[in-house]
Amino acid sequence: MTTMTRTRNLLGGLILAAATVGTWWAWLGWDTGYTVNPETGATSGPYAPWQVAGCVLTLTLLAAVGGWWLSPWLVAPVMTAAFTLTWATHAASVDETGLWAVGAVLVLVGMAAGTTVVSVGARLIRRRRTRKPAS
Template sequence: MNPGLRRPAPSLLPTLVTAGTSLAGWAAWLGWDQHRDIQPDGTTTGPYEAWQVIGLVLTLLVPLYWAASRHRGTVAVFGPTIGLTVAAFSDWSDDASGLYTVGVVMVTAGSLAATAVVSAVIGATSGPARRAAARQHPAS
């Protein structure tokens, strides 16, 4: 078998794992809550509470940190973004107004930007490059 054909599978696996983790995180934190709250003035909020979104973000930091600290920036950025995009699309696609596509695009853009920034910070402050620099310039 051609060695080039075997190579994409191992490099794709971490992306699929982080995407699957993100999808599972969405299901655990947000997927079960479909109820909108009606306020006394008649307006509706929800369906998600702030604590649910914060829990999802904190959960997503685990696979993102794992990938970024190993200098796998592509995995750290695209894995969670793909997982959240698929989750938002499947969770919101029953909206009759069609506005769910705007929400899905916003989730995609927001998660792409956020994971890129967090991944860059983690990659710059951890991993082999950081340890090598610390060995060359030990703190006094």
């Protein structure tokens, strides 16, 4: 591995980690309140479905761009670790039940699977596009 490749991977990984943490903050980090339905007494939250959908779509875009420019084997662990650690740190600080650990495992598995599939897919598309002969 050349010095240029190492530098690109290090810089790309740091930018990807920062963008992943920024995604959590932009979509989920600011909302800590729960909603209680006055008729049923059911509690929901802290996130609304639109927040989770926006977060997932943004993370999907990051994984695709990351997989296009960087190795998927760098993208998946960086994004998974950055998002899971950020989510778990916040969840542990506000959860009184201890169930944040279960959520953290689910976030870890989901992030690992999702970022791997999307970044590998982006890399395969890039390879296919560069192999096509010019007409």
